[in-house]
Amino acid sequence: MFNPRKYAFGLVNCILKNGGNIYENTKATNIKFKSGFYYITANGRTIKSKYVVLATHFPIKNFPGMYFLKMYQDISYVIAVKTKSKVFDGYYVNESSPNISFRNVYEKNGENVVLISGNGHKVGRAISDKDSYKFLEDIAKKLFGNYELLNKWSTQDCISLDKLPYIGNFSKILPNIYVATGFKKWGMTLSNVSANIIADKILGIENKYEYLFKPSRIDALKNSKAFGEQMKETVYSIALNKFKIPKETIKDIKKDSGKIVMFNGKKVGIYKDTAGYCYMVKPICTHLKCELQFNQNDKTWDCPCHGSRFNYKGQVINNPAVFDLRKL
Numbered sequence: 001m002f003n004p005r006k007y008a009f010g011l012v013n014c015i016l017k018n019g020g021n022i023y024e025n026t027k028a029t030n031i032k033f034k035s036g037f038y039y040i041t042a043n044g045r046t047i048k049s050k051y052v053v054l055a056t057h058f059p060i061k062n063f064p065g066m067y068f069l070k071m072y073q074d075i076s077y078v079i080a081v082k083t084k085s086k087v088f089d090g091y092y093v094n095e096s097s098p099n100i101s102f103r104n105v106y107e108k109n110g111e112n113v114v115l116i117s118g119n120g121h122k123v124g125r126a127i128s129d130k131d132s133y134k135f136l137e138d139i140a141k142k143l144f145g146n147y148e149l150l151n152k153w154s155t156q157d158c159i160s161l162d163k164l165p166y167i168g169n170f171s172k173i174l175p176n177i178y179v180a181t182g183f184k185k186w187g188m189t190l191s192n193v194s195a196n197i198i199a200d201k202i203l204g205i206e207n208k209y210e211y212l213f214k215p216s217r218i219d220a221l222k223n224s225k226a227f228g229e230q231m232k233e234t235v236y237s238i239a240l241n242k243f244k245i246p247k248e249t250i251k252d253i254k255k256d257s258g259k260i261v262m263f264n265g266k267k268v269g270i271y272k273d274t275a276g277y278c279y280m281v282k283p284i285c286t287h288l289k290c291e292l293q294f295n296q297n298d299k300t301w302d303c304p305c306h307g308s309r310f311n312y313k314g315q316v317i318n319n320p321a322v323f324d325l326r327k328l
């Protein structure tokens with residue numbers, strides 16, 4: 001167990017000390033290959049580069065590679081609680097379902113801060129009347145009695161069909177572009193593995209672990225059950241769902257919740273806030289046009305196809321989508 005924030009600062013300092021630069025708030029939205037170089041569109045400008053590492057969580061480039069056919073995303077919920085009770089030391093994860101993990105953060109003046117996380121599901125499959133955070137709070141209550149809720153949030157990760165990450169060449173037909181994804185929530189470890197393999201590839205050094213994670217392996221697709229489910233979800237959400245006409249109207253939406261309803265003869269996604277103000281969006285994902293579902297836990301629009309997420313105002317908060325929803 002280590003402090004990831006301190007660790008990230010260590011990496012940042014190392015990059016800066018060695019003459020590297022880090023650009024925040026620079027969102028890549030497109031990548032094109034021409035005459036041996038990549039041209040990356042970011043914030044309306046173009047960056048030219050010989051090498052590209054797609055460490056964008058879900059790759060933002062759809063073709064070639066087609067990672068959207070061989071990966072899905074799972075969401076986990078997290079709460080941070082403060083308690084005066086005695087807590088465990090370390091980091092634990094259960095092996096039954098739903099998966100829950102526990103980690104103590106610090107102890108100060110007899111008070112402990114603990115993270116409880118898990119209770120996840122595939123993105124876009126939130127059950128509307130199930131409060132995932134309350135489930136975690138019930139565990140906190142059972143373990144510690146009295147506690148103070150400090151914060152809550154959700155996070156998600158990509159999972160390949162054979163559960164191993166994709167690390168290495170993004171595609172056989174494009175040179176010098178690499179991918180690191182599908183960490184299945186083991187990103188602290190696998191990001192280091194990826195960094196070593198991809199750095200070696202760029203420097204032309206053989207890496208004996210590379211073959212294990214080759215993105216072009218076909219074993220991932222041999223998991224036909226997972227592949228079939230992925231295809232079914234995509235077809236259903238891209239095509240079939242769109243013909244469904246919702247029976248409900250704007251009046252049927254309770255305060256602080258959201259739904260897809262008919263409004264002025266059109267299907268719209270509406271979130272009604274606690275004051276009754278409505279935020280309307282076109283509920284179609286800007287990645288490959290699947291129909292979105294409302295996630296009541298976080299008040300977000302989630303995509304069941306490949307896991308993009310948008311806040312209720314329509315801003316994209318998780319890729320592979322890179323563009324916001326249309327506001328209505």
Ligand code: FES
Nearest residue numbers: 285287288303306
């Ligand atoms: S994430 Fe691919 S269609 Fe929504």
